[in-house]
Amino acid sequence: MPRPTIGELRKLYDEELFYEEERSAAEYAYALAVRLREVGQTDEARKYARACLGLAERLPSASLDHVVSGRQSVGGVPLPDHFHDGVVRSRLADLLAD
Numbered sequence: 823m824p825r826p827t828i829g830e831l832r833k834l835y836d837e838e839l840f841y842e843e844e845r846s847a848a849e850y851a852y853a854l855a856v857r858l859r860e861v862g863q864t865d866e867a868r869k870y871a872r873a874c875l876g877l878a879e880r881l882p883s884a885s886l887d888h889v890v891s892g893r894q895s896v897g898g899v900p901l902p903d904h905f906h907d908g909v910v911r912s913r914l915a916d917l918l919a920d
Contacts, residue, residue: 825898831850831854832854834897835851844877845881848873848874848877848878849891851871853896854870855868855914855917867917875918878905889904890903891904
C-alpha cells in the first residue's frame with residue numbers, strides 16, 4: 823500500500839481535529855512533522871511538531887495503558903511504542919527548539 827501524500831495526511835489531521843479525536847490528531851501531526859522534515863519543509867514541520875506536542879500534553883498519561891500506541895505507523899511514519907509528550911519532545915526536539 824503506497825504512503826499517503828502529505829496533502830492527504832493534512833486532510834486526515836484536520837478531520838481528526840474537527841471530530842476532537844485528540845490522540846489520533848496528535849499521531850497525524852507527528853507523522854506530518856516527520857514527513858515534512860524529510861522533504862526539507864522545516865517551517866511547516868515545526869508547525870505540526872508544536873501542534874503534536876500541544877495535543878500530546880493534553881492526553882492522559884497516568885498509566886501505561888494511556889501511552890501505549892494503538893497503531894504501529896501513521897502515514898508511513900513509525901509511531902513510538904509509547905506516545906506521550908516526553909517522547910514527542912525527544913523525537914521532534916530539533917523542530918521544537920526555538
